[in-house]
Amino acid sequence: MSAYREEVAQALADGCRFASLHASDQTVRAVLMARDGRPRLVEVTAPDRHIASIVDLVPAANWDEREAADVYGIRFGGHEPLRPLVDHDLDLGSWTVPVRGNDAYQVAVGPIHAGVIESGHFRFHVVGDRILHLDVRLFYKHRGLERAAEGANPDGGLAYAQRACAACAVSNTVAYAHAWEDALGSTPTDELARGRTIRLELERLWSHLNDIAAICAGVGLAAGNNRFAGLTERARRLNAALTGHRFLFHTVAVGGSNLHLDADKIAFGRAELDALRDESRSAWRELLFNASFQARLPDVGVISSEDARLLGASQTTRAQPVRASPTTASRRSRRGGPQGTSRHDSSSAPSSCCRPSRSSKRSSTGRSPLQSRTAATTNARSVSATSRAHVAPPSASSSGTRHGSNGSACAPAPTPTGPSSRTPQPETCCPTSH
């Protein structure tokens, strides 16, 4: 075992959570987060660009290693198969799983889709209506943001963090600001941290409402879709009223804040949040007790802890692992108190990682049924395609060496599950109760 792997294994044993893996030229750095939110850096340099993989220790490192392989030509020993992620100039066989058998065929979709969705190419391996396997090729919109942002000053870099993903603008900019503040050795004041938590919560609010609308749209329930689209619109109008931007752009600054709320705005915000809470609760109750809606969701929203771990879902999205979340214990995030807007004790993770895949983009850390159910549903979308397969692809025998990633091709197809799989397992998407 290389020293690099040993160090990562030790950090995990110490209770650290994998945050991300970055490469530059011949160097790979794995970032892990201790329970108190402090980052721990494990670095390795190899002039021949052969570096031991850590995907067996941390399945969530899958995409990061594949990206480093594509962009910097690093060969990760033990990561088999090392499929391309960002690189598009490769033939079909290099990024799809061969699925053969009677009547098995492929349906190719995208990059342009029928609805208003992000560009991406999907290959469904199907027999009739049954989806045996799904291969996904994303990164059609690769803009080289990370490399373009290299060497930027705090304000310049913030623009890149913000525009990587509009739906994660606050999460990404807060994480970016934290990184700068850490590097400068400063810690946000309580007031600043509280203000950031408010913005993170506002972002989380509209995102969840939007996700519920999208789930309704996905199963063809127009009334639910419209109701929650209306609530999403109201939440974005609230953002605009409070901060001047519907997506809360330009509100986060390194070492400070661009959010200025007077008493009128705070009163308005409280009233709107109360109304949004009541209305969304009522609409959600309708969905919960709507037999037609429920009947459209068989197996949706069900993800086992093990699948979540293999897919990296518990570590690359906002959902926290079963252990105490480092972000809730973080000295940087503040909630509650006289100025907190959060009535429910739900946590928000500033270290959210934004993937271009729609299915992996969002998750929840909240504990109300509404939130946790939604998170599981959105997260499980990518999984359901494979977990429903009753016919394993021929290469499934080697799936033990394959490692999953969000919505990606190489998730080992879980064996068909029994009735227990229909029971949502809240521990995969809920933080430990305090």
Place this chain on the structure above:
Amino acid sequence: MLTLLRDLRHLRQTTALPAPERGHSLAIRHVDAGSCNGCEHELTLASSPYYDLQRYGFGIVASPRHADILLVTGAVTTRMRDPLLAAYQAMPEPRRVAAFGDCALGCGVLGLAGEFAGRLEDLIPVDIRIPGCPPTPDTIAAALTQLCDRGGRVAQDDTK
């Protein structure tokens, strides 16, 4: 379900949207050529009860072959160049192209120059411009209804 429908009816009454004045319609195809998804989120909400663009006969259609207007979001990446051109080629005449959002308009684009295929208007002719980062549903609704009111003809100041 009844509550949902009641809420929606109530929403329709409180938003007090004016009825459309005339019977034109516009079939829209959207292409995400490299956006941060902000434009997509706002375009989606243009169909929400607060705006309800469908009441004007504006609909998002599945194929560019059914579309009158192509809404392009984002600065065009090298990888989306060919799919974008294919979608444009597939459209029947008369067709219009809208540069949707600041990135598509070439304003303040972030990223490595090598990842982009060039300005949208150098790739295909752009007829209308919808500014904003991202454009609000109000801006979207105004731009599309104006185009429709002109019977699809492009105003002079839009073609500069």
